[in-house]
Amino acid sequence: MIRVLLVHDTYLLRAALAALIGREADLEVSSAPWPRAVTASRTMRPDVCVVDMDSPEASGPLGLRELSARCRTGDGTTALLALATAERPGPLRRAYEERALGYLSKNASPDRLVKGIRQVAKGERYIDESLGYGFLEASEIPLTRRELGVLSLAAEGASIGEIARKLHLSNGTIRNYMSAITRKTGARNRVDAIRISQGAGWV
Amino acid sequence: MIRVLLVHDTYLLRAALAALIGREADLEVSSAPWPRAVTASRTMRPDVCVVDMDSPEASGPLGLRELSARCRTGDGTTALLALATAERPGPLRRAYEERALGYLSKNASPDRLVKGIRQVAKGERYIDESLGYGFLEASEIPLTRRELGVLSLAAEGASIGEIARKLHLSNGTIRNYMSAITRKTGARNRVDAIRISQGAGWV
Structure with a gap:
C-alpha cells in the first residue's frame, strides 16, 4: 500500500x-x-x-x-x-x-x-x-536573487523609495536594479516587467 | 438523468x-x-x-x-x-x-x-x-467601464502614451484616468492599483 x-x-x-x-x-x-x-x-x-x-x-x-x-x-x-x-x-x-x-x-x-x-x-x-x-x-531565470527581491516588493505595489528603505539601499540603486530587471526580462517598462515575471511564476 | x-x-x-x-x-x-x-x-x-x-x-x-x-x-x-x-x-x-x-x-x-x-x-x-x-x-466595483479598459491595457504593460494612442485620447486624459483609478482602488500608485484590481479579478 x-x-x-x-x-x-x-x-x-x-x-x-x-x-x-x-x-x-x-x-x-x-x-x-x-x-x-x-x-x-x-x-x-x-x-x-x-x-x-x-x-x-x-x-x-x-x-x-x-x-x-x-x-x-x-x-x-x-x-x-x-x-x-x-x-x-x-x-x-x-x-x-x-x-x-x-x-x-x-x-x-x-x-x-x-x-x-x-x-x-x-x-x-x-x-x-x-x-x-x-x-x-526554469534553468535560465535571468534575474538574480536580489533582483527577484526588488521585483517582489515592486509587484506588491511598493514605490522606489519604499523598496529602498526596506532593503536599506539608496533610491538610485533600486532604480538601477529596476532598469536591469526591465532589460533582462525584455519588458517595455516596470509594469511590463512585473507582468512578465508573474506570468512565469518567478515572483 | x-x-x-x-x-x-x-x-x-x-x-x-x-x-x-x-x-x-x-x-x-x-x-x-x-x-x-x-x-x-x-x-x-x-x-x-x-x-x-x-x-x-x-x-x-x-x-x-x-x-x-x-x-x-x-x-x-x-x-x-x-x-x-x-x-x-x-x-x-x-x-x-x-x-x-x-x-x-x-x-x-x-x-x-x-x-x-x-x-x-x-x-x-x-x-x-x-x-x-x-x-x-461584486456589487460595488468602483471603476467605470472606461477606467477598466485603461487599467487592462496598463496591466498588459502599455505605457501612458501607448494607451492614449490605442484609445485615441490624449496622454493627459489617460493620466487623469490613472489617477482616478489609483484613488478609487485605494492604491498607493499605479502598480499597486493593477495589483489590487487583478487580485479582485476585475481585470
Whole structure:
C-alpha cells in the first residue's frame, strides 16, 4: 500500500483529486491545504507527497521547503510529485531546487498522475514530457536573487523609495536594479516587467 | 438523468471533478476546456453547465457569454453553476451579469457541488453562503467601464502614451484616468492599483 499525501489549497479540487487517487487499490490518500501539510505529514508519514506548486503558500514558511525536509529519501532526493504547468517555470524550478523526484503537468491525464505516484514511491524519477520546455526555461531565470527581491516588493505595489528603505539601499540603486530587471526580462517598462515575471511564476 | 457539462481549462482537475460528479447515479457528465465549451454544449445539450470562472478564457470570445446564450431557461436565467472564490469578486460579477442560477465556492465540499447541480437543474437558485461577502464586493466595483479598459491595457504593460494612442485620447486624459483609478482602488500608485484590481479579478 502506498500512502499518498495530497497538498492543494482549494477544498473542492483537493477532494476531487483525492477521489481520483483513492480509486486505485494500491493507493491510500490523505489530503491537506499547504498550511496544514507539514502537520499532516507528521501524522501519516506518507510515501509520496503530491503537491500543487502554484499556490502562493507553497513558498511560505510552512510550504515546500519544510515539507521536503520531511520527505527526503536515502539518496537525498525528495519523494515529491510536483503538479505544475509548462508555462510557469518558477514553480518548476522551486520543486527542482528541493530535488523533487516527480514533475507532472496539470494538463496530464489521470492515469499519468497515478503512474507518477507509483514511480516516485519506488524512488524513481518521473518527468512529464510536456514539461520539458518549462524545464528548459526554469534553468535560465535571468534575474538574480536580489533582483527577484526588488521585483517582489515592486509587484506588491511598493514605490522606489519604499523598496529602498526596506532593503536599506539608496533610491538610485533600486532604480538601477529596476532598469536591469526591465532589460533582462525584455519588458517595455516596470509594469511590463512585473507582468512578465508573474506570468512565469518567478515572483 | 441530469446532463452536466463541466468546463475547466486544466485537464487533470477537469477529469478529477468529472469523476466526482460521475459517481452520482442521477448525473451524467461530459467535460471540456473553455475553447471547446460552446461546441460541446451543442452536441450534448446539457441541463446544467458547471463552469470555472477563474480562467482567462471565460472572458474570451468563446467564453461565458456565448455559452450562457445556449443555457437560458424559460424565465431568462441561465442554467449555470459558477465555480468562484469569495476573494475574487470580478468573476462572480461576470457570472451574475449572465444571470447564472448557481454560485459555488471552490472551497465548498463535494456534496455541495452535487447539491448545487441538482438545484440548478430544477431551475432554482443556488448560492453558497461563503460567497456572500464576495457578492457584496461584486456589487460595488468602483471603476467605470472606461477606467477598466485603461487599467487592462496598463496591466498588459502599455505605457501612458501607448494607451492614449490605442484609445485615441490624449496622454493627459489617460493620466487623469490613472489617477482616478489609483484613488478609487485605494492604491498607493499605479502598480499597486493593477495589483489590487487583478487580485479582485476585475481585470
